[in-house]
Amino acid sequence: MxxxxxxxxxxxxxxxxxxxxxxxxxxxxxxxxxxxxxxxxxxxxxxxxxxxxxxxxxxxxxxxxxxxxxxxxxxxxxxxxxxxxxxxxxxxxxxxxxxxxxxxxxxxxxxxxxxxxxxxxxxxxxxxxxxxxxxxxxxxxxxxxxxISYSASNSTTFSDIDKDFFAKEAIQQLNVQQVIQGFEDGTFRPNESVTREQAAAIINRVLKRKSASLYSYKDVATSSRFASDIAAIKELGVINGFEDGTFRPKETMTRAQMAIIVQNAFKLDKKITYSASSIMYSDVPPSYRAYNAIMIMKKIDTTSGFQTKVYRTGDDATRAFFSAAIYNAINS
Structure with a gap:
C-alpha cells in the first residue's frame, strides 16, 4: 500500500x-x-x-x-x-x-x-x-x-505540530491540497500571524479565481507574487481595501477580519443558520460588526479551536487558526 x-x-x-x-x-x-x-x-x-x-x-x-x-x-x-x-x-x-x-x-x-x-x-x-x-x-x-505512493524520508507531520494539536487535521488536509503549507526546515509555525496578502493567496488557492487584471490597489505592484491573488480576491469581493485606495498587504489580519473574510469567500451567511442563544462569546456582543461571521465560525467548527468562551476579536489570526477556519468552511 x-x-x-x-x-x-x-x-x-x-x-x-x-x-x-x-x-x-x-x-x-x-x-x-x-x-x-x-x-x-x-x-x-x-x-x-x-x-x-x-x-x-x-x-x-x-x-x-x-x-x-x-x-x-x-x-x-x-x-x-x-x-x-x-x-x-x-x-x-x-x-x-x-x-x-x-x-x-x-x-x-x-x-x-x-x-x-x-x-x-x-x-x-x-x-x-x-x-x-x-x-x-x-x-x-x-x-x-x-x-498513492510514499517516500520514507517524507511525512505529512510537521516537527512543531503535536499529534493532539487542535488544527492538526486541518493543516494536514490543506497541506495535501497545497492550500497552506510549511517551511523548508520542516516546521509549520502555527503561531505566526497571517498577513493580508497571504490570506488572499491562501483563499484563492481554494477558490482558484483567475483575475482579469493584475492591477488592484495602488500599493500592490503588478510584479508582486501576490498581485494576481489580491486582484482575484478583490474581484470576488472577499477582502476589501481601504478608503485611501490601499490594500496594505503586509498588515497582519485580526481574528475578526478572518471571520468576515472566510464568511465572504465561502458565502457562509447564505448556507449556515445558528441560534444566537446557543452560540455565544463573552467578548462579542450582538452589536459588533463581525458578530454574524464570528458566530458562524463557532457553528461550523469541527476542530475544537473555536469552542471557547472568548473569541479575541483583536488578536492576530495565526496560521493555525486560519487553517482551521478554511478547513471548517470547506467542509461546511
Whole structure:
C-alpha cells in the first residue's frame, strides 16, 4: 500500500510536484481492516466520521487513521498518486467513478479497491459497503484508479505540530491540497500571524479565481507574487481595501477580519443558520460588526479551536487558526 505527501513550500511561492512514498504491507492490511470495520455505517452528505460518511469523507477518515492525508473531495483525490490500469489494481488503490451525481460531470465518487474485483465505499443506498466493479450501476461509471505512493524520508507531520494539536487535521488536509503549507526546515509555525496578502493567496488557492487584471490597489505592484491573488480576491469581493485606495498587504489580519473574510469567500451567511442563544462569546456582543461571521465560525467548527468562551476579536489570526477556519468552511 502506498501513502501521499506534498512537498513543503514557503507561502506565496509556486508549488512543486507531489513526492510519493511507500507503505509496508502491514499498513495496507490495517487500512483495509479499518475500512471494513465501518461496513454498514450510514451515508451522510458531508460526513467524515463514523456517525455518517460521504464517499470522499470516508477515504479521508480511513487514511487519516494510518497517518496519511488525502484531499477532501473525490475529484481532488483523483489528482494525486500514479494512474493504475484496471487490470493491475491492487488492494488499497483508490478507484474513481464519474457522473454519479445528478447535474455534475467528471469524477464524483471514490472508493478503495479491496481485491477480488471489488471496492469499498460510502454508497447512498447501503452506506459503507463492498461492491463489485462489475456491478451494473458502477461498471459503466468507472473512471480510473490511482496508487498513492510514499517516500520514507517524507511525512505529512510537521516537527512543531503535536499529534493532539487542535488544527492538526486541518493543516494536514490543506497541506495535501497545497492550500497552506510549511517551511523548508520542516516546521509549520502555527503561531505566526497571517498577513493580508497571504490570506488572499491562501483563499484563492481554494477558490482558484483567475483575475482579469493584475492591477488592484495602488500599493500592490503588478510584479508582486501576490498581485494576481489580491486582484482575484478583490474581484470576488472577499477582502476589501481601504478608503485611501490601499490594500496594505503586509498588515497582519485580526481574528475578526478572518471571520468576515472566510464568511465572504465561502458565502457562509447564505448556507449556515445558528441560534444566537446557543452560540455565544463573552467578548462579542450582538452589536459588533463581525458578530454574524464570528458566530458562524463557532457553528461550523469541527476542530475544537473555536469552542471557547472568548473569541479575541483583536488578536492576530495565526496560521493555525486560519487553517482551521478554511478547513471548517470547506467542509461546511
Amino acid at each position: 502506498k501513502r501521499i505527501f506534498s512537498s513543503l513550500f514557503i507561502i506565496g511561492l509556486l508549488f512543486s510536484l507531489l513526492p510519493t512514498f511507500k507503505v509496508e504491507a502491514a499498513t495496507e492490511k490495517d487500512l483495509l481492516n479499518i475500512a471494513k470495520s465501518h461496513i454498514g455505517v450510514p451515508y451522510l452528505t458531508g460526513g467524515t466520521t463514523p456517525k455518517g460518511f460521504d464517499c470522499s469523507g470516508f477515504l479521508v477518515y480511513v487514511f487519516n487513521k494510518i497517518g496519511v492525508s488525502v484531499p477532501r473531495t473525490a475529484a481532488e483525490q483523483a489528482t494525486v498518486g500514479k494512474s493504475v490500469d484496471k487490470s493491475a489494481l491492487q488492494p488499497g488503490d483508490l478507484v474513481f467513478f464519474k457522473n454519479t451525481v445528478s447535474g455534475k460531470s467528471g469524477v464524483t465518487h471514490s472508493g478503495i479497491y479491496t481485491g477480488d474485483n471489488s471496492f469499498i465505499s460510502a454508497t447512498s443506498s447501503k452506506g459503507i459497503a463492498i461492491v463489485s466493479l462489475d456491478n451494473t450501476y458502477w461498471a459503466p461509471k468507472y473512471a480510473g484508479a490511482k496508487r
